[in-house]
Amino acid sequence: xxxxxxxxxxxxxxxxxxxxxxxxxxxxxxxxxxxxxxxxxxxxxxxxxxxxxxxxxxxxxxxxxxxxxxxxxxxxxxxxxxxxxxxxxxxxxxxxxxxxxxxxxxxxxxxxxxxxxxxxxxxxxxxxxxxxxxxxxxxxxxxxxxxxxxxxxxxxxxxxxxxxxxxxxxxxxxxxxxxxxxxxxxxxxxxxxxxxxxxxxxxxxxxxxxxxxxxxxxxxxxxxxxxxxxxxxxxxxxxxxxxxxxxxxxxxxxxxxxxxxxxxxxxxxxxxxxxxxxxxxxxxxxxxxxxxxxxxxxxxxxxxxxxxxxxxxxxxxxxxxxxxxxxxxxxxxxxxxxxxxxxxxxxxxxxxxxxxxxxxxxxxxxxxxxxxxxxxxxxxxxxxxxxxxxxxxxxxx
Numbered sequence: 519x520x521x522x523x524x525x526x527x528x529x530x531x532x533x534x535x536x537x538x539x540x541x542x543x544x545x546x547x548x549x550x551x552x553x554x555x556x557x558x559x560x561x562x563x564x565x566x567x568x569x570x571x572x573x574x575x576x577x578x579x580x581x582x583x584x585x586x587x588x589x590x591x592x593x594x595x596x597x598x599x600x601x602x603x604x605x606x607x608x609x610x611x612x613x614x615x616x617x618x619x620x621x622x623x624x625x626x627x628x629x630x631x632x633x634x635x636x637x638x639x640x641x642x643x644x645x646x647x648x649x650x651x652x653x654x655x656x657x658x659x660x661x662x663x664x665x666x667x668x669x670x671x672x673x674x675x676x677x678x679x680x681x682x683x684x685x686x687x688x689x690x691x692x693x694x695x696x697x698x699x700x701x702x703x704x705x706x707x708x709x710x711x712x713x714x715x716x717x718x719x720x721x722x723x724x725x726x727x728x729x730x731x732x733x734x735x736x737x738x739x740x741x742x743x744x745x746x747x748x749x750x751x752x753x754x755x756x757x758x759x760x761x762x763x764x765x766x767x768x769x770x771x772x773x774x775x776x777x778x779x780x781x782x783x784x785x786x787x788x789x790x791x792x793x794x795x796x797x798x799x800x801x802x803x804x805x806x807x808x809x810x811x812x813x814x815x816x817x818x819x820x821x822x823x824x825x826x827x828x829x830x831x832x833x834x835x836x837x838x839x840x841x842x843x844x845x846x847x848x849x850x851x852x853x854x855x856x857x858x859x860x861x862x863x864x865x866x867x868x869x870x871x872x873x874x875x876x877x878x879x880x881x882x883x884x885x886x887x888x889x890x891x892x893x894x895x896x897x898x899x900x901x902x903x904x905x906x907x908x909x910x911x912x913x914x915x
Contacts, residue, residue: 529649530704533597536644540637541791542599543692544685546672546706550593550698553664556584558737569743571752582662589662590655592700597641598665598672601634603627604691605796606788612802613767616844619808619837621801622747622771623691625824627794632822634658634695642697654699665694673706676713680720680729680775681738686713689786690776712736713781720775725764729775746772750836751828756866756904759911762839763874767805769836770825800825805844808837809852831861838864842871845878847885854892865900866908869893873912 524532530547537545553559560580568574582589586596603624612618624630638656645652657663666683670676674694675685682690721729728744742748746768749757757765776782799819811819816830825833838856841849849871856868875881876889890913897909 524649525704526702527704529701532649533641533645533703537597537599537641540641541601542637543602543787544600544674544688546598546669546674547703548596548598548668548672548708549705550586550596552585552587553583553667555664555667555735555737558733558735558739559583559664561733562739567739567741567743569748569752570754571742571748579662583664586663586668586698590698590700593654593698594701595699595703595705596668596672597697597699597703598669598674599634599638599641599695600669600674600685600688600692601630601695601791602688602692602787602789603630603791603794604689604786604788605794607796608788615802616767616840617805617846617848618767619769619801619803619805619840620767621769621825622773623801624693625770626796626801628797628822629824629826630693630794631658631660631824633791633793634693638695638697642699645697645699650701652699652701654697656695656697658693658695663696663698665696668696669694671708673709676709676711677738678720678779679714679718679732679738680779681740682776682779684713684779684781685785686781687785689782689784690779691782691786691789717780719778719780723774723778725766725774726761746774751832754832756863756908757835757839759870762867762870763843765836765839766843767840769805769808769833769840770828797823805837805841806849806852809834809841809849809856831863834859834861834864835867838867838871842867842874845875847875847881850875850885850889857892857896862902862905865896865902866905869896869905869908869912873914876912 534545563575587593612620635658642656666677669683675683678684684690726744728741730739730741733739746765750770813830820826841853853868853872856864859865872889876886893909893913900906
């Protein structure tokens with residue numbers, strides 16, 4: 519006797535149930551077809567708004583984002599999951615204390631990539647072993663997939679004006695992952711309504727003006743080159759001088775456009791995932807202490823943390839900028855150490871920060887002299903042309 523063949527509706531119900539059992543907070547299923555925003559994405563890349571993120575602009579990567587079936591040949595369905603990450607005991611105090619580091623909420627615990635990818639691979643294996651011989655692939659933020667569009671098509675929220683996916687009763691502090699499958703399933707209703715309405719709090723709150731509203735097709739537009747998350751994480755070289763004062767004390771990522779969103783203020787869901795609990799010494803750490811991290815200390819503190827993506831030189835670059843924005847004499851000893859760091863990227867930004875502190879109205883004359891002496895001493899031995907330029911600018915010469 520032949521075993522009963524499950525209908526697409528039955529398959530979808532079982533998959534949804536299994537995904538929730540595995541710890542995902544929400545799950546939706548969408549058909550795979552070419553992106554409605556594919557042309558908008560191509561225009562965005564053509565305008566250079568992706569900055570130095572070359573992996574977004576390769577011809578093959580653009581084609582895959584425009585149509586997931588190019589990425590996974592034969593793909594017909596996308597099982598899309600959401601996993602909340604906002605800490606239950608969220609403390610905004612660091613954002614109000616310029617001497618302390620602010621780290622984006624998603625990066626305060628363990629790296630989500632490995633945790634989610636492992637679960638999604640397990641979900642895919644379960645589908646193939648228990649339901650039907652389905653082929654496909656799992657992705658979490660690293661594949662050439664327009665994840666937020668897929669998630670909206672799966673009913674998990676709408677694409678907000680701040681470019682985030684927003685759920686009307688859960689906010690936007692959640693990760694997205696998906697399994698692309700080569701089988702037909704029953705699909706959830708796409709999320710059709712845009713609850714942003716006329717609200718533009720995210721656009722008005724963005725310190726660097728990175729959010730540009732929506733294009734004629736309704737797709738939200740961001741100039742990544744001005745986004746604080748891009749500047750502190752994805753950008754590998756110097757942060758543009760005109761944008762440094764706008765970063766404040768954010769040393770890894772930025773949540774401002776999410777913090778001001780009414781749906782997060784009212785409905786933000788706290789994570790129940792132990793791996794996402796904030797680690798000590800990450801968000802709220804003293805800037806002066808972070809500036810003294812050796813390579814070994816950086817590796818130990820940020821092992822299995824998203825922050826490791828910046829590498830030590832990127833994090834200390836960001837910390838130096840934050841110390842300059844703090845403008846306190848208390849930051850000078852740490853910045854003088856940074857001025858002699860082995861990494862040119864750190865030395866150059868430390869020079870900028872020392873110059874910023876010396877230029878403050880209330881900086882004591884003896885401290886100004888100390889800063890100028892340190893800059894002149896480093897200039898005399900500095901071999902890197904860019905760092906030498908930063909020192910000269912800090913000296914006002």
